[in-house]
Amino acid sequence: MKRIKFKKTIIMLSLIAFTFTSNMFFTKPIPATAQTNKIKGSEVLIIGDSFLAMSHDITRRLEQHAKTAGILDQNDSFRDLSVSGTMLSGGISPNIPTQYQNGVNAGTVKYVIMNGGGNDSMGGNINNAYAAARNLFEEMAKNQGIKVFYLFYPDPVGYMANMIKPNLDILRPQIKDLVTNSTSPEAYFLDLRPTFEGKYNTYIMSDGIHPTTEGSYAAADAMWAEMQRVGFFETNPPTITYGDCNKDGYVDALDLFEMKKHLMDVRNTYHDYMDLNTDNYIDAIDLAIMKQYLLGYINKLPAN
Ligand SMILES: [Ca+2]
Ligand SMILES: [Ca+2]
Numbered sequence: 001m002k003r004i005k006f007k008k009t010i011i012m013l014s015l016i017a018f019t020f021t022s023n024m025f026f027t028k029p030i031p032a033t034a035q036t037n038k039i040k041g042s043e044v045l046i047i048g049d050s051f052l053a054m055s056h057d058i059t060r061r062l063e064q065h066a067k068t069a070g071i072l073d074q075n076d077s078f079r080d081l082s083v084s085g086t087m088l089s090g091g092i093s094p095n096i097p098t099q100y101q102n103g104v105n106a107g108t109v110k111y112v113i114m115n116g117g118g119n120d121s122m123g124g125n126i127n128n129a130y131a132a133a134r135n136l137f138e139e140m141a142k143n144q145g146i147k148v149f150y151l152f153y154p155d156p157v158g159y160m161a162n163m164i165k166p167n168l169d170i171l172r173p174q175i176k177d178l179v180t181n182s183t184s185p186e187a188y189f190l191d192l193r194p195t196f197e198g199k200y201n202t203y204i205m206s207d208g209i210h211p212t213t214e215g216s217y218a219a220a221d222a223m224w225a226e227m228q229r230v231g232f233f234e235t236n237p238p239t240i241t242y243g244d245c246n247k248d249g250y251v252d253a254l255d256l257f258e259m260k261k262h263l264m265d266v267r268n269t270y271h272d273y274m275d276l277n278t279d280n281y282i283d284a285i286d287l288a289i290m291k292q293y294l295l296g297y298i299n300k301l302p303a304n
Helices: 002-021 057-068 096-106 118-123 126-141 159-180 213-230 253-264 284-295
Strands: 044-047 111-114 147-152 186-191
Touching (some): 057 213, 118 126, 126 159, 147 159, 159 186, 253 284
Parallel strands (some): 111 147, 147 186
């Protein structure tokens, strides 16, 4: 044990001497990846019908959640293109697939929050609605990395129930299957019925279909909870900035010095950013790699 320590110390001392005698070290900037997990409001596209568009309260409430969570800037907002009276197939222009196209034509879209199928269930053809939803998902698959959150209606109540509910009950499982089986785009489905259960009196307006402010907030809160659960807005896990031991945004001789200090400290603990060959140990090998990297003998750390 002592012998090993002694050897280690010799290696360290010679490396320190090397550091101070060498002026050949390069400074390596760290690529600016995953520095922040903030989202741009413009990249969140809201499409759908009057359940969203009548008040836009669901959108506003979701934005508020995102701001509170620190992932959306205080003065930023989502792009809400939802339109009352429209459908998946047909309906008032622009219908839901067209809203999507308009959205991607106007700028980068990473997240789609949508609903659709209510008006199709009331007046249209639900087979066409399902086909339109399927086509829309095929379109969205072309936009690599996009994520979709599909919100599905609570039950219609009152005089509207007879008109819409039977079709909605057929369309719901079809859309749910489409969404939950979709891997590209990555998609999530939320059925609002459990959230509205027992609260229809206060959550649904007298027209029997649209959410009150309270209902919109409850819907958005349920959506946000589900988004949190599935990591909807999570970007890639934080990248380990290998080699930047002093966390100043560069890999340079100072980090080599930090590594040496670390190795000589008997109380040291493991830090992933120092384990340059990712073998779960920080030792002379990592130090040697660091040296080679800074001298330009290798242009990439094994861990990266
Ligand atoms: Ca550094
Ligand atoms: Ca290692």
